[in-house]
Amino acid sequence: MPTPTASTPTQQPRLDVALTVATRDVEVRFTVGSGETLALVGPNGAGKTTTLQALAGWLMPDSGYAHVDQTVLFHCPVPHQPPTVWLPAAQRNIGYLSQDPGLFPHLTARENIAYGMDRAGITRRRARLEAAEAWLQRVGLAGYGNRRPAQLSGGQAQRVAIARVLASGPRVVLLDEPLAAMDRDAAPALRELLAEVLRDQTVVLVTHHQSDVEALADEVHHLDPGVSPWE
Numbered sequence: 182m183p184t185p186t187a188s189t190p191t192q193q194p195r196l197d198v199a200l201t202v203a204t205r206d207v208e209v210r211f212t213v214g215s216g217e218t219l220a221l222v223g224p225n226g227a228g229k230t231t232t233l234q235a236l237a238g239w240l241m242p243d244s245g246y247a248h249v250d251q252t253v254l255f256h257c258p259v260p261h262q263p264p265t266v267w268l269p270a271a272q273r274n275i276g277y278l279s280q281d282p283g284l285f286p287h288l289t290a291r292e293n294i295a296y297g298m299d300r301a302g303i304t305r306r307r308a309r310l311e312a313a314e315a316w317l318q319r320v321g322l323a324g325y326g327n328r329r330p331a332q333l334s335g336g337q338a339q340r341v342a343i344a345r346v347l348a349s350g351p352r353v354v355l356l357d358e359p360l361a362a363m364d365r366d367a368a369p370a371l372r373e374l375l376a377e378v379l380r381d382q383t384v385v386l387v388t389h390h391q392s393d394v395e396a397l398a399d400e401v402h403h404l405d406p407g408v409s410p411w412e
């Protein structure tokens with residue numbers, strides 16, 4: 182059985198972010214150290230999800246930049262002008278996990294995890310499925326590989342989603358309220374799992390929960406919509 186090494190590259194990147202999205206009244210600036218987890222916290226509407234969307238490549242900011250080490254994700258030096266650099270989402274090598282596992286309903290848990298492993302250099306289908314099996318074990322779902330999402334509990338589906346995100350070997354992982362939909366029984370074990378599998382990853386975590394911050398974050402950045410980060 183191969184070990185799921187795709188998620189643990191030895192050299193973890195540092196993430197530098199400064200951006201504005203005028204239409205959403207968002208201004209934010211932070212750095213995430215190599216292999217660290219930064220928790221982005223703040224009130225509803227402060228711009229946490231907007232920031233993650235810009236980093237993932239789904240939303241173009243009005244100004245600013247984001248770098249993963251030397252790789253520029255985007256650079257918008259002049260407000261409201263087109264960016265000078267815009268790396269398409271598919272080329273960013275960023276993993277995104279929200280509270281909704283978003284699994285493909287027609288694929289098994291194993292196939293969901295295997296999907297997208299090409300990026301991690303695992304091109305042979307059989308090797309992908311074997312690596313997916315190893316990931317199933319790592320997230321505590323050995324024996325569940327043939328189940329489809331409809332046959333999994335919410336907590337189990339989120340475990341598959343965690344494995345799917347990490348199996349592709351992302352350089353940075355973005356977590357948007359990953360435990361918000363979990364019930365009280367499932368959340369602690371999932372939090373523990375996240376702490377274990379993300380230990381060496383560079384991560385931005387959006388959460389409203391102090392318990393997530395305590396278990397997962399190395400640093401906390403408060404997003405306050407009333408306070409400009411530029412001053």
Ligand SMILES: Nc1ncnc2c1ncn2[C@@H]1O[C@H](COP(=O)(O)OP(=O)(O)OP(=O)(O)O)[C@@H](O)[C@H]1O
Nearest residue numbers: 204205206207223224225226227228229230231232
């Ligand atoms: N699709 C959208 N179109 C226009 N405005 C939006 C859109 N999504 C969010 N906004 C606005 O942008 C601002 C920032 O929203 P965002 O969802 O990023 O905040 P958040 O900090 O993630 O909030 P929450 O904690 O409620 O998830 C809010 O004023 C929100 O109303």
